[in-house]
Amino acid sequence: MTSYVLSDTAVLLKRSLRHILRSPDTIVTTAVTPIAMLLLFVYVLGGAIQVGGGSYVNYLLPGILLITIASGIAYTAFRLFTDVSGGIFERFQSMPIARSAVLWGHVLTSVVANLISLVLVVLVAVAMGFRSSAGPLAWLAVAGILVLFTLALTWLAVIPGLTARSVDGVSGFSYPLIFLPFISSAFVPTAGMPGPVRWFAENQPVTSIVDTIRDLYAGQPVGDDGWIAVAWCAGLLLVAYALAMRTYHRKIA
Amino acid sequence: MTTTPAIEIDGLTKSYGDQVVLAGVDLSVPTGTIVALLGSNGAGKTTAVRILSTLLKADGGTATVNGYDVATQPAKVRESISLTGQFAAVDEILTGRENLVLVAELRHLRAAGRIADDLLARFDLTDAAARRVATYSGGMRRRLDIAMSLIGDPPVLFLDEPTTGLDPQSRIEVWRTVRELAGRGTTVLLTTQYLDEAEQLADRIAILHQGRIIADGALAELKRLLPPAKVEYVERQPTLEEVFLTIVGHAGAGAGK
Numbered sequence: 001m002t003s004y005v006l007s008d009t010a011v012l013l014k015r016s017l018r019h020i021l022r023s024p025d026t027i028v029t030t031a032v033t034p035i036a037m038l039l040l041f042v043y044v045l046g047g048a049i050q051v052g053g054g055s056y057v058n059y060l061l062p063g064i065l066l067i068t069i070a071s072g073i074a075y076t077a078f079r080l081f082t083d084v085s086g087g088i089f090e091r092f093q094s095m096p097i098a099r100s101a102v103l104w105g106h107v108l109t110s111v112v113a114n115l116i117s118l119v120l121v122v123l124v125a126v127a128m129g130f131r132s133s134a135g136p137l138a139w140l141a142v143a144g145i146l147v148l149f150t151l152a153l154t155w156l157a158v159i160p161g162l163t164a165r166s167v168d169g170v171s172g173f174s175y176p177l178i179f180l181p182f183i184s185s186a187f188v189p190t191a192g193m194p195g196p197v198r199w200f201a202e203n204q205p206v207t208s209i210v211d212t213i214r215d216l217y218a219g220q221p222v223g224d225d226g227w228i229a230v231a232w233c234a235g236l237l238l239v240a241y242a243l244a245m246r247t248y249h250r251k252i253a
Numbered sequence: 254m255t256t257t258p259a260i261e262i263d264g265l266t267k268s269y270g271d272q273v274v275l276a277g278v279d280l281s282v283p284t285g286t287i288v289a290l291l292g293s294n295g296a297g298k299t300t301a302v303r304i305l306s307t308l309l310k311a312d313g314g315t316a317t318v319n320g321y322d323v324a325t326q327p328a329k330v331r332e333s334i335s336l337t338g339q340f341a342a343v344d345e346i347l348t349g350r351e352n353l354v355l356v357a358e359l360r361h362l363r364a365a366g367r368i369a370d371d372l373l374a375r376f377d378l379t380d381a382a383a384r385r386v387a388t389y390s391g392g393m394r395r396r397l398d399i400a401m402s403l404i405g406d407p408p409v410l411f412l413d414e415p416t417t418g419l420d421p422q423s424r425i426e427v428w429r430t431v432r433e434l435a436g437r438g439t440t441v442l443l444t445t446q447y448l449d450e451a452e453q454l455a456d457r458i459a460i461l462h463q464g465r466i467i468a469d470g471a472l473a474e475l476k477r478l479l480p481p482a483k484v485e486y487v488e489r490q491p492t493l494e495e496v497f498l499t500i501v502g503h504a505g506a507g508a509g510k
Contacts, residue, residue, distance in 0.1 A: 004361065011358045019346045022385075087342035091401070094306040096332040097359050252308065 005098040012092075012105025019079060020113050027113055030072040031120040033178075034064045038121070041187060042128055049188055054218070057130045061122070062213035063186020066206060068121050069114050069150050070177035073157040074170070076110040080161030081170045093252055103158060103248060110154040111147060118146060133219040141226075142216050145209060148233040153177065155240035159247050186210045205232035257320055259284040259409050259440035260305065264314035267300055274300045276464030277314065282457075284408075287431065287441040289455035291448070296461045298444035299339060302413045305442070306336040319409055334409045335402035339417065341394040342401075345387040349378050349397050352386060353404065360405040372400040376430070392423025399430055410434065412443040416450060421494050422501070428453055 020026060038060065041049075046056035083089040083106075092102045122130070134142070157174070164170040181187070183197065184206035190198050201207055212229040215222045260282035267275040274297045282288045292298050303309040305316055307327040316323045319333035344352050350369050357365035373379045376396040386394065395415065402410060412431065416424040431454055435441055445451055451458045452472060459469040468475055476482075491499075 007361070008359060011355065015344065015347065015355055018351070022346055086345070087338045087340045088344055090308055090338055091336065091342040092359070093308055094331060094334065094336040095356070095359055096328065 005101055005104075008098045008101035009104045009108070012101055013108050016079060016105050016109035017112060020109065026075045027117050027120070030075065030113070030117040031068060031124075033071055034068040034117075034121050035124050037067065038064050038125060038128065051189060055129060055131075057125055057128050058132075058217065059214065060187065061125045061130055062210045062217070063181045063184065063206070064121060064125070065118055065146060065213070066149065066181050066186065066209065067178055068117050069146065069153055070174055070180070072114040072117050073110060073150070073153045073177075074174040075113065076106055076154050077157040077161040077164070077170045077173065078167070079109070080106050080158060081164050081167065084162060099252070103244070106161070107151070107154050107158070110157070111150050114150045114154075115143075115147070132217040134217050135219070138216040138219065142213050145213060145229060145233060148230070148237060149209060152233055152236035152240050155237065155244045158240075158244040162244075162247050162251050180204065181206045181210070184210060205229070205236065208232060257284070258282055259286075260288075260316070260318050260442055262301075262305075262314070262316045265301065265304065265311050265316055266313040267297075267304065267309070267311050273464055275304075275311070278461070278464070278466055280459055280466055280469065282440060282442055284440050285435065285438045286456040287435045287443065287454050288457045288459060289451035290442065290444045290459050290461055291446070291451045292444070292461035293446055297464050298446075298461055299413055301461070302336070302411050302442070302444060305330075306334055306411055307331055308336075333407055334411060335405075335407040336411045337398055337402045337413065337415060339413045341391075341398040343386050343389075343394055343397050346385060348383050348385055349373065349389070349393075350382040352397060352401060356401045356404045362405060368404060372403065376400045390423075392419055392426065395419055395423060395427060396430070399427065403434070407439075409440045409442070412441060414444055414446065416445070416447070421497055424450075425498075 038057070041060055042057045046060070049056060051059040080089075080103075083092075083102075089102065093099060132139075156177075160170050160173045184190070184201050184204060186206060190201045190207065193201055208225050208228040209232065211225045212222055215225065258281045260280070262278055262280040265275050265278040266273075278297075278301060280288075280290075290298050290301065300309065304311045305318055305323060307323055307330050310324065318330045321329040321333065323330050344355065347355065350373060353369035353372055354365045357368045362368060370379075370382075373382045376399070378393065378397060378400070381389065381393060386397065389397065399412075399415070415431070416427050419427065428450070431441060431443065435456075443450075443454065455472070457469065457471055458475060459466050460475075461467075468478065
């Protein structure tokens with residue numbers, strides 16, 4: 001049985017990727033909101049925001065990338081919810097397949113779909129003047145952090161995907177995640193925030209992740225922020241995975 | 254081959270909180286027969302099928318399918334069964350053919366494409382093979398659903414209310430399919446709330462009421478539970494179903510459009 005984990009996951013990954021290919025609007029929709037924010041903040045509000053040296057689009061892009069992921073995983077929850085409510089989830093569970101493959105197919109699809117959305121957003125940013133002096137290794141590091149962040153949020157999205165009773169309940173969970181970057185260094189430096197807000201902003205995961213990506217793009221040394229960012233992502237991933245698996249085992253018990 | 258029953262249920266219980274759904278169900282389904290589990294809505298039919306197909310754990314009692322215990326050998330049970338749930342469990346975004354290929358690949362069968370094409374032909378779906386399932390009618394979906402369940406030739410098939418929500422023609426098509434399956438030696442446990450469906454299809458009928466099997470036997474045996482038949486003369490009107498089928502053209506001829 002276990003020897004089929006990989007092949008079963010591959011079959012189910014192929015299936016979900018077909019879903020995405022046939023409704024590319026989900027990827028476009030995922031990218032539209034972050035791109036709109038990018039335009040709004042760079043061309044409307046950005047002129048009034050002081051971020052030290054460098055252009056505002058360079059400053060803003062890392063936070064926008066995280067928002068892209070936060071809105072992208074809502075579709076993962078939605079696709080899983082559709083499987084559960086439509087009965088095909090139970091069909092898979094009653095078949096002699098590696099059961100974990102059913103979730104992994106969706107999780108890997110989420111990574112692929114989010115990477116495509118991220119590329120779209122980066123391309124728009126480049127058109128708006130985003131420039132990076134990062135070498136291949138730094139780009140690889142950025143991609144690594146973004147994939148880790150995507151995995152963490154995706155496993156979180158598995159929980160409402162399995163338990164939600166309505167479509168509204170499925171997508172609702174992602175709103176706080178989309179909002180989180182606003183109370184961080186993603187849009188403005190934290191230095192100007194009042195005490196408690198600043199404390200929260202500086203100690204929540206988004207700030208360290210955003211700062212790390214920003215340094216990588218600028219070709220600067222990353223320092224401790226890099227490790228803090230990776231620790232946040234890995235920690236979130238472990239907690240989300242454990243919670244998702246607990247939900248899953250309750251569901252199929 | 255010995256005469257081990259394909260399904261053997263002994264004292265099965267299941268409750269949700271205070272609500273007792275199964276209060277000690279005993280049932281034996283001989284290999285190669287069609288047994289109908291008859292009961293009204295909420296009688297516990299689906300719960301029983303979910304336990305037998307390893308989707309739900311029983312609180313007490315034992316159940317074996319194809320000789321394997323559902324609680325301790327669930328993987329072996331899953332290799333022996335196919336489940337067709339109450340609602341057609343098909344992938345709407347994929348085409349009919351892709352749905353079949355998907356299941357064949359998950360069952361690790363070679364020549365998934367050929368298996369899919371054979372089933373499409375057998376279930377009159379060849380013309381619709383390349384269309385997305387979202388465009389299918391209810392009857393076509395159900396046929397595809399059952400076709401997906403047959404991949405890999407599992408010896409035991411669970412059909413949970415297979416004709417609920419279907420039009421009369423599709424219903425007769427499903428019945429024909431089930432009979433054909435039993436003819437090939439597949440054991441079928443089907444649940445239904447339609448008396449005529451049980452009468453039409455089943456070798457044995459088990460009536461599930463308030464969590465227990467209150468009657469179990471062949472139709473003739475069940476009829477013996479009532480006072481003996483007496484002869485009365487009644488003018489026989491055609492049923493609406495007969496009228497419907499006559500007007501729209503007979504369904505048995507295939508071509509489910």
